[in-house]
Amino acid sequence: MKIGFIGLGNMGAPMARNLLAAGHVVTGFDPAASPKGIPMAASASAAASGADVVITMLPNGDILKSVAQDIHPHMPPRTVHLDCSTVDVESARAVAQAATEAGLSAVDAPVSGGVGGATLGTLTFMAGGPEAAFEAVLPLLGVMGQRAVFCGAAGNGQAAKICNNMILGITMIGTCEAFALADKLGLDRQAMFDVVSTSSGSSWSMNSYCPAPGIGPESPADNGYRPGFAADLMLKDLRLAQAAAAAADADTPLGQHAQDLYARFVEEEDGAGRDFSAMLPRFEKRGRGD
Ligand code: NAD
Numbered sequence: 001m002k003i004g005f006i007g008l009g010n011m012g013a014p015m016a017r018n019l020l021a022a023g024h025v026v027t028g029f030d031p032a033a034s035p036k037g038i039p040m041a042a043s044a045s046a047a048a049s050g051a052d053v054v055i056t057m058l059p060n061g062d063i064l065k066s067v068a069q070d071i072h073p074h075m076p077p078r079t080v081h082l083d084c085s086t087v088d089v090e091s092a093r094a095v096a097q098a099a100t101e102a103g104l105s106a107v108d109a110p111v112s113g114g115v116g117g118a119t120l121g122t123l124t125f126m127a128g129g130p131e132a133a134f135e136a137v138l139p140l141l142g143v144m145g146q147r148a149v150f151c152g153a154a155g156n157g158q159a160a161k162i163c164n165n166m167i168l169g170i171t172m173i174g175t176c177e178a179f180a181l182a183d184k185l186g187l188d189r190q191a192m193f194d195v196v197s198t199s200s201g202s203s204w205s206m207n208s209y210c211p212a213p214g215i216g217p218e219s220p221a222d223n224g225y226r227p228g229f230a231a232d233l234m235l236k237d238l239r240l241a242q243a244a245a246a247a248a249d250a251d252t253p254l255g256q257h258a259q260d261l262y263a264r265f266v267e268e269e270d271g272a273g274r275d276f277s278a279m280l281p282r283f284e285k286r287g288r289g290d
Contacts, residue, residue: 001025001140004047004054006067007085008033011111012057014119015084015144022143027051049074053137056083061091068095072102080133081106082140084125086237089155089162089244096129096154105133108154109141110161114229122146126164128156162244165237169258171203172234173279176211180283189215211277220275228275235262 005016005028012028013035020026020038028038029047041047048054048071058064064087075081081099083092083106092108099106107129117123123145127134134150141148151160178201182192193215197207210216220228227233238259245252265271265282 001052002050003027003140004029004041004044004049004051004071005038005057006030006044006047006054006071007057007059008035008038009057009059010115011084011118012055013038014115015055015057015123018118018121018143019140024140024143044070045074047071051075051079053080053082053140055140056081056085058083058085058087060085061087064095065091065098068098068106072098072104075102075104077103079104080137082137083108084111084144086110086161086240087158088240089158090247092128092158093155105130105136106154107133107137108157109137109148110157111145112161112164113145114227117145125149126151126157126160128152128158128160129154158240159244162237162241165234166241166252166255166258168205169234169238169262169276170254172205172209172211172276173258173261175203175205176277176279176283179212179280180286183284205277209277211280219277221277221280225275225278225281227273228277231262231266231271231274231276231278234276235259235266238262 002025003019005012005026008016008028008030016026016028016038027047028040029044034040044067054071054075056064056067058067064083064085081104096106107127109125109127111123111125113123121144125141125145125148127148128151151157189212193210196202208217209219211221213221220226241255242259271278
C-alpha cells in the first residue's frame with residue numbers, strides 16, 4: 001500500500017520502518033524529526049496526497065485535530081485515516097466526524113507495547129471506527145503489531161486504552177504500597193511475590209512487571225527504573241481517563257486518586273523520566289504522615 005506517515009517520534013519511526021521493511025511505500029512527515037531510512041515529504045498534506053492510508057502518531061488531541069484538518073482535503077476519496085496516537089475520546093470522535101464529512105473513514109487505534117513493541121512489531125492495537133475501514137487497515141496492523149482488537153464505534157479504541165491504563169495505574173500503586181507495607185511488617189519480598197503472584201492479589205503489575213528489583217521476571221525495576229513505560233506517560237493516560245470520566249459523568253475515585261499520585265510523583269518529586277513502577281521506592285521511604 002501507499003502510506004503517508006505523520007509523526008515520526010519514538011513510536012512512529014520504528015512503526016514506519018516496519019511498514020517499509022514489509023514492502024509498503026511510505027512517505028513520512030514530521031516538523032522536528034528526520035529519522036534515518038524513511039523517505040520524507042515537505043508537508044503533512046504532501047505526505048497524505050495519493051496515499052491509500054494515512055497513519056498519524058502524534059502527541060495529543062489538539063495536534064491530531066489540526067493535522068487532520070490539513071490532510072483530509074488531500075486524501076483520495078474513501079481512503080482511511082488511521083490514528084495510532086493516544087488522545088482524548090472527544091478528539092478521536094471529532095476527527096472521525098471530520099473524516100466522514102470529507103468522504104473518508106477514520107480508525108482510532110491506540111497501541112499498547114511501547115517503543116520495544118513498536119520496534120519489534122509486537123504492538124497491540126485497540127481500534128474504533130467503521131468495521132470495513134478496520135478490515136482495510138488490518139494488514140498494516142498485522143505488520144506493526146501482533147494483536148488488533150476491534151472495539152466498536154469511533155473513539156472506542158481510545159476508550160479501551162484509557163480504561164486499561166486506569167486499571168494498570170491503580171494496580172501498580174496498589175502493588176507498590178503493599179510491598180512497602182510488607183517491608184515494614186518484616187515480610188520478605190520474595191515470599192510476598194510467591195504468595196501474591198499465585199493468589200487473588202495477583203495482577204500484571206505483580207506477576208509480569210514486578211516493581212521490586214530482583215523479584216519476578218526481569219522488569220524496569222531491575223534496570224534502575226529506566227522506562228519501560230514512563231511515569232509521565234502513565235500520568236498523561238490517567239488524565240485522559242479522568243477527562244473522559246468527567247465528560248461521561250462516571251464515578252472513578254481510584255482513577256482520580258491514581259492521577260493525583262502520579263501528578264505529584266512526576267511534577268513535584270523525582271518521578272519524571274522514571275518508569276511508572278518507581279512508585280515502589282517512593283512509597284518505601286514514606287510514613288503515614290508524609
Ligand atoms: P514523540 O514525542 O516521540 O513523537 C511525536 C512526534 O510527533 C514528534 O516527533 C513530533 O515532532 C511530531 N509532531 C508534533 N507535532 C506534529 C505535527 N503538527 N505534524 C507532524 N508531526 C508532529 O512521542 P511518542 O513516544 O512517539 O508517542 C506518540 C504517541 O503514542 C503519543 O500519543 C503517546 O501517548 C503514544 N504512546 C507512546 C508510547 C511510548 O512508550 N512512547 C506507548 C504507547 C502509546
